[in-house]
Amino acid sequence: MTATLQLKTAPVTEITTDILISFFYSEQFTAEHDVLTQIKQLTTLDVTELAKDEKFEAKAGQTLLLRGLAGFPTQRVLLVGLGASDDATVATTLDAAAQAAREARGTKATTASIALPSDDAAVVEAIATGLNLGAYQYTTYMTSKEDSYKGIKSIDLLTTEALKDTLSRAQILSEAVALTRDVVNMPPQDLYPESFAQEAIKVAEAHGLEHTIFDDHTLEEKGFNLLMAVGKGSDKKPRLIHLTYTPDNGEFHHTIAFVGKGVTFDTGGNNIKTGSYMYHMHSDMAGGGAVLGAAKAIGALKPAGVKIHFLIAAAENSVSGNAMRPNDIYRGYGDKTVEIGNTDAEGRLCLADALAYAEELGSETIIDLATLTGACVVALGDYTSGMFTDSDELYADLQASIAQSGEDFWRLPLHKKLDKQLDSQVADMKNIGGSSGGAITAALFLKRWVTIPRWAHFDIAAPAYFDSPKGTMAAGGTGFGVTTLVNLAETIGKQK
Ligand code: BES
Ligand code: MN
Ligand code: ZN
Numbered sequence: 001m002t003a004t005l006q007l008k009t010a011p012v013t014e015i016t017t018d019i020l021i022s023f024f025y026s027e028q029f030t031a032e033h034d035v036l037t038q039i040k041q042l043t044t045l046d047v048t049e050l051a052k053d054e055k056f057e058a059k060a061g062q063t064l065l066l067r068g069l070a071g072f073p074t075q076r077v078l079l080v081g082l083g084a085s086d087d088a089t090v091a092t093t094l095d096a097a098a099q100a101a102r103e104a105r106g107t108k109a110t111t112a113s114i115a116l117p118s119d120d121a122a123v124v125e126a127i128a129t130g131l132n133l134g135a136y137q138y139t140t141y142m143t144s145k146e147d148s149y150k151g152i153k154s155i156d157l158l159t160t161e162a163l164k165d166t167l168s169r170a171q172i173l174s175e176a177v178a179l180t181r182d183v184v185n186m187p188p189q190d191l192y193p194e195s196f197a198q199e200a201i202k203v204a205e206a207h208g209l210e211h212t213i214f215d216d217h218t219l220e221e222k223g224f225n226l227l228m229a230v231g232k233g234s235d236k237k238p239r240l241i242h243l244t245y246t247p248d249n250g251e252f253h254h255t256i257a258f259v260g261k262g263v264t265f266d267t268g269g270n271n272i273k274t275g276s277y278m279y280h281m282h283s284d285m286a287g288g289g290a291v292l293g294a295a296k297a298i299g300a301l302k303p304a305g306v307k308i309h310f311l312i313a314a315a316e317n318s319v320s321g322n323a324m325r326p327n328d329i330y331r332g333y334g335d336k337t338v339e340i341g342n343t344d345a346e347g348r349l350c351l352a353d354a355l356a357y358a359e360e361l362g363s364e365t366i367i368d369l370a371t372l373t374g375a376c377v378v379a380l381g382d383y384t385s386g387m388f389t390d391s392d393e394l395y396a397d398l399q400a401s402i403a404q405s406g407e408d409f410w411r412l413p414l415h416k417k418l419d420k421q422l423d424s425q426v427a428d429m430k431n432i433g434g435s436s437g438g439a440i441t442a443a444l445f446l447k448r449w450v451t452i453p454r455w456a457h458f459d460i461a462a463p464a465y466f467d468s469p470k471g472t473m474a475a476g477g478t479g480f481g482v483t484t485l486v487n488l489a490e491t492i493g494k495q496k
Contacts, residue, residue, distance in 0.1 A: 001150065002132045002178045005171045007164055008113065008156040012038050012073075017156060018109035019076040021100050023117045023127060025085040029058035035077075035115050042071045051079070059083055060092045061099045061472075065107065076107050082117060090126050090406030097130025098472035105135060105151050113156045121166045124159060126406065128170035129177075129483075130472075131155055136178055138185040138476055172300045173486065177479030179203070180286075180293030184465060184477025188265035188282040192236035193314035196262060196285065200241045200292055200312065207299025209310075214240040224357075226332040226349040229340070231315035233269055233323025238315035240354065241288070243295045245308040252307040253496045254365065257358035258295075258485055261347040261370035262288030262314035269317050269343030270325050277374075279467075283477060284347070286464035287369035288312035290481035297486045305493035309361050313350035317343070329427045333357055334449045339424040341432035347372045348431055348442055352449040365394060365454040365492060368446065369481050375438025376412075376459040382470060384408045385463050385480065388443040389456035397495075398456060401487035407480060408463060412440060419444045 012020065012035055022035045031037070031048045039047050047066070051057070056064040060083030067076050080100040082088050104112055114131065116124055135151040157167060183191060183199055191199075197213045204211035216237035219228050224240060231238035241262070246252065263284040267273060273281065295310040324330075328340045330349075334356030338349065347370045358366050376386045387409045389395050395411065402409055421433035421441050429448060433441025443457050463480040466473050 002174045003135055003152045004154045005128050005132060005167045006154065006156050007161065007167055008158050009160065010158065012115060012158065013042070015073050015113040015156065015158070017074060017111035017113040019078060019104050019107060019112045020074045020115060021078045021080060021104060021112055022115035023080045023082055023096070024058040025082050025088065025117050026058040027084060028117060029081070039069065039072060039077065043069045045069060057081065060088065061096045063100060063103050065103060074113070076109060078103055090122065090404065091408070093123060093126040094130035094406050095472045097127045098134030101131045101134030101152065102472065108149055110152055111154050112152050113158055115158055119159055119163060121163060122404070124157065124163050125166050125170050128155070128157060128167055129174050132170065132174035133177055133479070134472055136181060137474065138181065141187070169301065172297050173483055176293040176297035176486070177482045179296050180289040180479040180482050181477040183289045183292060184283050184286045186282070188316070191282070191285070192264045192316055193231070193239040193262070194236065196264060196288065196312065196314045197239045197241050200243060203292060203296045203299065204243045207296065209295060209299050210244040212242045214242070222333070223331070224333045224353045225330045226338060227313050227315055227353045229324045229328065229330045230263070230317050230346045230349050233320040234316035234318035236264070236316045240357070241312040241314055243310040245295065245298050247304055247306070248302065251305070253305050254492050255307045255309070255363050256365045256489060256492060257309040257311060257361065257363035258291045259311045259313070259351060259354045259358050259366060259368040260288030260291035261285065261351055261372065262312040263347055263350060264314060264316050266317045266344070266346065267319055269319055269323050269346060271342045271344040272319060273344065280465060283465035284371050285314065286371050286477060286480070287460060288314060289477065290369050290460070290479070290485065293479060293482035294485035297482065298489055301486065303490045303493040305496065306489055308489055309358060309363060311354045311358055313354040315350055317346040332449065336429065336448070337427040339427035339430040341430040345431045345442070348445045351446055355446060355449040359450060359452060364452065366450060366452065367456050367458065367485065367488065369458045369460055371461040371464050372459045373439045373442045373461055377462040379412070379439055380410055380462060382462050384410050386410060386412045386439050386459035387456060388412055388414050390414055391453045391455070394454045394456055397488060397491050400491050401484050404487045405483035407484045409458070412443070414443055414447055415440055422448070
């Protein structure tokens with residue numbers, strides 16, 4: 001659940017919410033600042049003096065909570081630092097706003113007014129989105145959720161009418177990211193390929209997207225044998241989920257595919273994972289979850305100039321007498337054979353079929369997202385997604401999208417010399433590439449199923465899910481990838 005963002009043109013003195021949250025760049029934090037002046041006038045509290053005592057300097061993410069200000073229109077005031085405006089980025093602004101929402105949560109406020117540091121649309125979008133996402137909590141399975149506090153329900157941003165569209169965009173983006181978090185957080189007995197498809201159909205119907213679901217019979221008939229192989233050990237059969245966005249006027253100059261790994265639980269299969277490695281593997285569909293979130297946002301924002309296929313390759317990698325085995329050989333949808341070297345390298349199998357299909361649909365740009373390798377987590381740490389592409393042109397589009405989303409990516413090489421590690425003695429390739437360069441060989445495996453130049457692979461194994469709270473993020477699904485995909489669709493749509 002997300003809060004409702006609304007625009008308010010009232011002055012600070014006329015607000016009636018439970019809390020006022022005021023954002024400052026560090027250079028703005030002086031006695032002359034409007035909010036500080038108002039507090040001093042109405043309550044006689046010298047905030048700048050108090051801030052000195054509390055060592056509050058409006059550094060990025062720093063907060064100072066004032067309570068029980070007699071004479072002030074709100075019971076609580078939260079001062080939030082954004083750091084020096086020269087150093088602030090979309091990422092630091094999102095983080096500070098999310099941090100503020102967390103602090104506000106602690107005060108049990110349900111309505112908030114926001115005093116902004118500027119009326120720059122990008123800044124306001126980041127603050128509004130960050131606040132809304134910081135307030136997110138996944139409480140569906142908590143027994144007492146009905147009567148327990150649910151966080152801030154409405155957020156009034158004190159700004160001008162000119163920012164109306166910015167706020168509605170922030171609302172759409174935060175609801176989309178929240179949907180991704182919700183599906184990632186769902187327990188695996190409730191989110192499995194078929195129910196994932198139902199969630200996708202709901203999104204499609206709400207936003208006028210076309211939807212086609214290939215069930216296990218259709219997948220088998222059409223030769224999606226790698227996706228089917230991954231699901232063989234489970235009673236919950238695979239699905240290929242396909243939503244399509246076409247602009248209302250039917251005009252587009254480019255076709256994009258967003259392809260997500262949708263492994264609703266990854267036991268490892270016969271190469272079974274041990275306890276701590278298996279825990280949280282319900283989040284192994286986070287790439288697919290991001291694709292679904294992007295579909296929701298794009299269905300609402302309706303960017304011009306692009307047709308977009310959203311593909312989610314959904315399967316449960318489970319164990320049973322029927323599960324795929326090492327040494328099995330399957331022919332993929334892209335008409336190449338794969339020897340199974342390790343049943344735990346299942347994500348690339350699902351994606352291989354979906355990538356080949358995305359290409360058949362005429363996609364000119366393909367982005368896949370997958371919680372693909374532990375090696376990528378080892379390489380880049382907890383916050384960063386690996387990004388692989390051979391196209392510098394697509395890389396430039398991605399850079400522009402990432403600058404806007406503030407998400408954390410690092411480009412890694414599709415090193416040609418490593419490709420032979422995937423050669424098999426008995427089939428066209430095998431699904432593991434040896435002990436070194438695991439994130440790269442996984443990406444090279446995917447590359448074998450794509451021929452168009454504008455393809456990129458995001459290995460989101462690290463940032464898609466936090467198993468413990470990190471910074472401003474609660475534990476659980478993060479919704480990583482959604483905003484970058486939406487920005488990319490808009491970036492490409494505006495070209496030409
Ligand atoms: N889903 C995992 C990757 C993963 C690991 C995601 C940790 C999130 C956190 C993937 O299917 C997997 O098991 N990969 C193997 C590949 C190996 C068998 C070549 C891995 O990374 O160990
Ligand atoms: Mn696996
Ligand atoms: Zn996996």
